[in-house]
Amino acid sequence: MTHQRATVWGPAEFVGLPPWWLVAEGVLAGVLTAGAAVGTTLYGAWTGRPSLADGEGGLACAVALALYLVSVGAGRALVGIVVLLGVCLALHTPQAAACGVLAERGRVQSVTVTSVEDGWATDGGRGRYLCSVRDADGVSLKVRIWRGCGGTTRPGDAIALVYDPEGRVPPRGVEAGSGGLEPLRGLTPWASALVAGSLVAVVRSYRLTRPADMKL
Template sequence: MAYDGAFLWGPANFSGRPPGRLLAEGALVGLATAGVIAGAAVAGASTGFGVPGTVAGVVAALGSAAYLLATNAGRALVGAVALLGGFLAWWLPGQAAQAVLAARGVSRPVVVTEVHVHRYEGRDHVAYSCAVRLPDGTPVSAEAWRGCGAGVRPGRRLTMVFDPDGAVPPTDRVLPSSAAVGFAGPAAASLGLAALCGVAVVRSRP
């Protein structure tokens, strides 16, 4: 049973406060992992290179998990770091994009050109999305969802928020009230990942 516990959670058997070097190493690994994942997401959303940012985040999460595995960290903690890090690499770019739009987005009118009906198998639910264009006829790459519905017809005017720099796709979804509010959730999740990495490091030494 003791072996199973050490295998899952790490072999740490010291009592009291962990050694300072382990705390420092844990903080460094945790902050570096979370910082790279969050930084890649923000940079990707701000510059329009979202996919490379996601890939960089996944690589950082897997790299951190590999390091923890090599230092004999508990397998349950290693798995948790890999899963949470991978999730954040996928989730944070979308949250960062919303925060970017909240900070510098501009509302502009758009005109509905086509209404799409989305039916989901196994669920009694129907969703609608609208293909739109700008009033001058320029097509808009993103579709409107929140303002679209069964009663909307081509020619109807809706409002979407656009990024003046063109790095983030436009949207009509509800945005955070500010960039700070938009980044609050991602920041808390990133700190949680950093703390999890720190615990894994501390418990990886007997």
């Protein structure tokens, strides 16, 4: 049972508080992974590299952290939890990164609504109102807008749209009372959970004796 528990949750062979360097190692591993996941996705959105902007770089960072935890002998359950948190962070980052790019260099223009689709009705109450729009030149945009599009919006209404002048991020509507960098700040809980998971996994991987010595 002791061996099984150590395999699943880590041996944690220390008495009292864990060594400070072990805590620092766990925090550093989590911070570097979270920073790399967000940074690579933001860089991909800024420079127009789809492979990075879609969060693939973040997934690679989560895999790298998992391999590191396995190499130090972290418990399997904790490695799985950390991987899950890393994947969640990677999947939430692309949308936030796009918002960050638009907040930094986006420009706002007024567009005209051509049609409104009641997504709340078609998706059984789980959707959004989606507006098809055209710009001042009469050109219809390929994307449909949900921010700023509501139940009272009608064809012919004007709504605000923020777009990337370099065309690397899809345009989106401007929602009243929402900050441009708010989605990036919304990644904080996921990043904090990833750092905490990495800390626990690394701390509990500590062994007083090596497996080879234990066999002797």
